[in-house]
Amino acid sequence: MTSPTVTPGAVATRSSVGERAAAFVVKWGFVAVTVALILFFVITEPSFRTVDNIFGMLKFIAPTAIAGLGVMLAMTVGGIDLSVGANAGFAVSIAAWTMVIGNQVGGVAVSVVLVCGVLIGALNAFLIVVARIPDLLATLTTMFVIVGLKLIIVDGKSISSQMTLSNGTTAPGKFTADFLWLDRGSIGPVPVPVIIFVVITVLLWFLLERTRWGRALFAVGTNSEAARLSGIRVQWYRTVAYMGCGLLASIAGLLLAARIGQGDVSAGNSLLLDAVAVALVGVSVLGIGRPNAWGTALGAVLIAVMVTGFTMLGLPYYAQDFGKGIVLLVALLFSFTFSRRRTVVTAGSTTSAS
Amino acid sequence: MTTVPTTPVEGHDASVVSLVGVSVAYGSNVVLTDVALEFRPGEITALLGANGAGKSTLIKALSGANSRYSGEISIGGDVVHLSSPVQARHLGISAVHQKVADGIVPGLSVAENLTLDDLAQASRHPLRNKRAATADARAALATLGLDWSDSVLAQDAADLAISDAQLLVLARALRSTPRLLILDEPTSALTAAEAERLFDVLRSLRASGLSIIYVSHRFGEIEALADRVVVLRDGIVQSESARPFEWHEILHDMLGRATDLAHDRGSSHHGTTVIARLDGIRLFPESAPVDLDIKAGEVLGILGLIGAGKTEIAELLGGLATPLAGSLTLSGAPYAPKRPGDAIKAGVVLVPEDRQRQGILPGWSVLRNITLPFLAESSVAGLVRRRFERSRADTVIDTLSVVASGPDASIDDLSGGNQQKVVVGRWLSARPKLALLDEPFRGVDIAARREIGARLSAIAAEGAAAVVLSSDVDEIFEVADRIVVLVSGQIELDRYADEVDRSTVIGAFLGQRHEPPDAAALATPPAAATPPAAAIPPAAATPAPSAPESDSRKDLE
Numbered sequence: 001m002t003s004p005t006v007t008p009g010a011v012a013t014r015s016s017v018g019e020r021a022a023a024f025v026v027k028w029g030f031v032a033v034t035v036a037l038i039l040f041f042v043i044t045e046p047s048f049r050t051v052d053n054i055f056g057m058l059k060f061i062a063p064t065a066i067a068g069l070g071v072m073l074a075m076t077v078g079g080i081d082l083s084v085g086a087n088a089g090f091a092v093s094i095a096a097w098t099m100v101i102g103n104q105v106g107g108v109a110v111s112v113v114l115v116c117g118v119l120i121g122a123l124n125a126f127l128i129v130v131a132r133i134p135d136l137l138a139t140l141t142t143m144f145v146i147v148g149l150k151l152i153i154v155d156g157k158s159i160s161s162q163m164t165l166s167n168g169t170t171a172p173g174k175f176t177a178d179f180l181w182l183d184r185g186s187i188g189p190v191p192v193p194v195i196i197f198v199v200i201t202v203l204l205w206f207l208l209e210r211t212r213w214g215r216a217l218f219a220v221g222t223n224s225e226a227a228r229l230s231g232i233r234v235q236w237y238r239t240v241a242y243m244g245c246g247l248l249a250s251i252a253g254l255l256l257a258a259r260i261g262q263g264d265v266s267a268g269n270s271l272l273l274d275a276v277a278v279a280l281v282g283v284s285v286l287g288i289g290r291p292n293a294w295g296t297a298l299g300a301v302l303i304a305v306m307v308t309g310f311t312m313l314g315l316p317y318y319a320q321d322f323g324k325g326i327v328l329l330v331a332l333l334f335s336f337t338f339s340r341r342r343t344v345v346t347a348g349s350t351t352s353a354s
Numbered sequence: 355m356t357t358v359p360t361t362p363v364e365g366h367d368a369s370v371v372s373l374v375g376v377s378v379a380y381g382s383n384v385v386l387t388d389v390a391l392e393f394r395p396g397e398i399t400a401l402l403g404a405n406g407a408g409k410s411t412l413i414k415a416l417s418g419a420n421s422r423y424s425g426e427i428s429i430g431g432d433v434v435h436l437s438s439p440v441q442a443r444h445l446g447i448s449a450v451h452q453k454v455a456d457g458i459v460p461g462l463s464v465a466e467n468l469t470l471d472d473l474a475q476a477s478r479h480p481l482r483n484k485r486a487a488t489a490d491a492r493a494a495l496a497t498l499g500l501d502w503s504d505s506v507l508a509q510d511a512a513d514l515a516i517s518d519a520q521l522l523v524l525a526r527a528l529r530s531t532p533r534l535l536i537l538d539e540p541t542s543a544l545t546a547a548e549a550e551r552l553f554d555v556l557r558s559l560r561a562s563g564l565s566i567i568y569v570s571h572r573f574g575e576i577e578a579l580a581d582r583v584v585v586l587r588d589g590i591v592q593s594e595s596a597r598p599f600e601w602h603e604i605l606h607d608m609l610g611r612a613t614d615l616a617h618d619r620g621s622s623h624h625g626t627t628v629i630a631r632l633d634g635i636r637l638f639p640e641s642a643p644v645d646l647d648i649k650a651g652e653v654l655g656i657l658g659l660i661g662a663g664k665t666e667i668a669e670l671l672g673g674l675a676t677p678l679a680g681s682l683t684l685s686g687a688p689y690a691p692k693r694p695g696d697a698i699k700a701g702v703v704l705v706p707e708d709r710q711r712q713g714i715l716p717g718w719s720v721l722r723n724i725t726l727p728f729l730a731e732s733s734v735a736g737l738v739r740r741r742f743e744r745s746r747a748d749t750v751i752d753t754l755s756v757v758a759s760g761p762d763a764s765i766d767d768l769s770g771g772n773q774q775k776v777v778v779g780r781w782l783s784a785r786p787k788l789a790l791l792d793e794p795f796r797g798v799d800i801a802a803r804r805e806i807g808a809r810l811s812a813i814a815a816e817g818a819a820a821v822v823l824s825s826d827v828d829e830i831f832e833v834a835d836r837i838v839v840l841v842s843g844q845i846e847l848d849r850y851a852d853e854v855d856r857s858t859v860i861g862a863f864l865g866q867r868h869e870p871p872d873a874a875a876l877a878t879p880p881a882a883a884t885p886p887a888a889a890i891p892p893a894a895a896t897p898a899p900s901a902p903e904s905d906s907r908k909d910l911e
Contacts, residue, residue, distance in 0.1 A: 232695070
């Protein structure tokens with residue numbers, strides 16, 4: 001919309017050129033920034049371009065990316081999940097507790113953690129769908145509850161192999177090798193976390209973009225009333241989305257636990273903001289304007305590139321947060337300010353859709 | 355430079371506000387062209403025009419809501435540039451917008467709402483003085499001759515009845531002692547009696563020398579109230595006429611074609627086989643049971659006001675509600691849908707009342723909007739078959755002549771009428787046994803209405819049943835083979851369209867008007883946004899002797 005005081009013809013030409021330029025920037029700007037950043041580091045830091053470093057970066061970002069994919073899934077139904085960080089932290093402690101205190105093998109720990117993750121998602125879904133608490137508040141509450149519950153279970157302590165228990169004995173179990181394989185293993189040259197990250201991304205892309213269930217998830221997020229009248233079981237899809245998000249967050253937690261090798265009580269604390277940021281960046285990538293799997297993955301990669309590059313340049317750790325903030329700001333500007341398309345993100349609507 | 359006109363010394367004929375060559379364009383889209391109008395004191399000017407004719411654009415420019423107009427607007431002889439509503443009000447132009455609920459801040463008291471504009475004035479004392487506000491509020495109400503008690507002034511404005519809220523907004527608009535008052539469809543949410551009360555207020559305001567622009571689709575109201583009529587079409591002033599109004603010419607100016615106005619169908623098709631049956635269905639807890647047969651091969655028009663039970667019937671059959679009492683039958687078998695999906699599987703589809711809220715998926719392509727309810731049908735093992743989707747979308751676009759750049763166009767880029775065609779086409783695309791359309795012609799231009807009507811006749815001819823639920827007599831006469839009039843959950847009339855004349859239908863339709871309180875209208879919660887076109891046929895609201903019956907249409911789109 002431009003000033004009508006100019007003659008209509010002139011207005012039309014000017015606005016369409018402007019609009020096309022804006023559309024181009026919105027579509028490719030983000031990719032360009034990523035490529036530019038990579039080029040910059042490749043040129044300035046020779047060690048950046050090694051294969052090891054590339055896989056190292058992807059491995060480092062895998063938990064964030066997977067949790068971000070979870071948030072993205074919640075965003076498809078018009079919601080958001082603030083409990084992903086707490087969920088992942090819970091997974092770290094529960095995995096450690098199962099193996100070290102419960103003296104179980106890694107497979108059992110993985111199963112317990114995944115079940116817990118889905119249950120946390122189910123709790124979110126219950127609060128949002130049945131109790132009708134707005135998603136932002138419901139998942140915030142869940143976050144507190146889960147963090148508290150974790151600390152109660154582990155007595156507020158980090159759990160490590162051969163730790164001394166409160167009754168004076170030594171803990172019976174340890175982090176088993178099969179569990180640690182989740183972080184340290186690789187298939188060919190590709191580390192296991194990277195494989196999990198890629199597989200989940202592809203699965204989610206396929207689910208969301210190619211199947212009718214994905215279409216229904218987006219329909220619920222776009223206009224839940226129209227979706228309901230179209231015969232879509234809105235509440236069911238919202239429940240599934242939150243449970244899926246819980247599952248993905250617990251997988252992220254498993255990878256973190258395997259990386260740390262102990263039940264660090266503070267693990268997962270920083271995951272939430274990164275995961276939400278990655279999902280929001282994903283919305284703006286390629287000007288898609290709605291939550292999507294590839295965009296989220298790309299957002300995670302961008303953050304990995306930035307963090308790695310900053311570290312190599314010897315910048316202090318707090319510079320990374322500043323950099324992430326700028327990236328998120330640019331992404332949001334692309335999504336909401338410069339985009340002509342309607343951005344379908346209602347991440348954390350403050351009222352519950354009934 | 356803007357100057358505050360200070361000279362009240364004007365001849366009676368001097369115009370309060372005059373427009374010369376006012377145009378508005380949005381990008382390359384010119385929506386108002388070279389408008390020249392004069393508004394004189396003590397005169398009510400009715401502004402008429404179909405949807406998209408430029409009425410709201412003109413009002414926005416006049417009320418300062420859109421400063422990007424070209425041409426000249428002068429107030430009291432001085433050329434001004436209206437840049438904001440506050441400035442326009444300061445210069446003497448006040449507007450009351452259609453959605454009353456938008457003008458009320460819930461949570462604030464009635465008095466605070468009345469004095470709301472003070473919050474925006476820098477000159478006011480920053481601390482709010484309750485007693486002063488109450489006094490100001492009383493003074494504002496006095497301009498309308500109202501005297502509300504202290505307890506009313508202290509109550510939450512959201513709890514006001516819609517008609518009182520309307521008066522509140524009007525009183526607030528008059529606080530700045532405007533010289534020109536703009537009212538945009540002020541009666542759309544009012545009952546007939548409430549509308550009458552408003553008209554009395556407007557007549558006394560006119561007597562006091564105020565110039566009023568009155569926007570309405572209701573010819574009866576205009577006949578009763580206005581001193582002249584200005585017709586807009588395609589952003590151009592088509593005509594200005596003074597009393598007595600030649601309605602046929604006015605309609606011609608509005609729509610650009612005279613013959614279409616009384617477009618009744620010749621003979622009615624009579625269906626034979628009953629597709630759906632309502633058996634002893636109670637539409638409201640207190641109403642008596644209703645029996646109704648819906649037959650294949652005909653278009654059934656159910657006519658009723660808000661609260662008559664139209665939406666209830668649609669929701670029962672569409673699987674959105676379960677009957678309070680009684681049972682439903684579909685094709686001879688008991689039918690008890692628990693959710694919309696059940697109804698869709700059974701071949702019953704519902705085109706909901708509110709297109710924006712219940713129909714379209716904003717930002718989605720036309721194609722995806724069309725196929726949403728039939729994803730199971732258009733996919734194999736969960737995988738969506740794109741070719742199937744595309745052919746279905748193409749069919750809908752062709753059969754209903756949807757104006758869009760293609761199936762991949764965003765639904766947001768379509769006009770309201772074309773969006774409605776997409777929504778209707780979506781639901782008819784799966785060859786339903788029974789199609790229910792709740793107020794399908796609201797906000798839809800006449801051409802789209804024709805196309806939708808023709809499509810309904812076509813599916814009826816193919817052996818399906820179509821039900822149109824509407825509060826507009828003309829719409830019903832235009833599309834329906836058979837007419838059922840619903841009043842307060844009761845069937846007042848059930849006849850074929852060629853066996854019944856308009857006045858009988860209108861008589862049945864207005865049956866409840868003889869009882870003083872309109873329970874349904876009074877029960878409307880005031881906080882709810884303006885009830886969708888609250889359907890008081892103007893014939894009932896204000897007798898309009900010179901307006902032909904076919905003009906009683908309340909909303910031309």
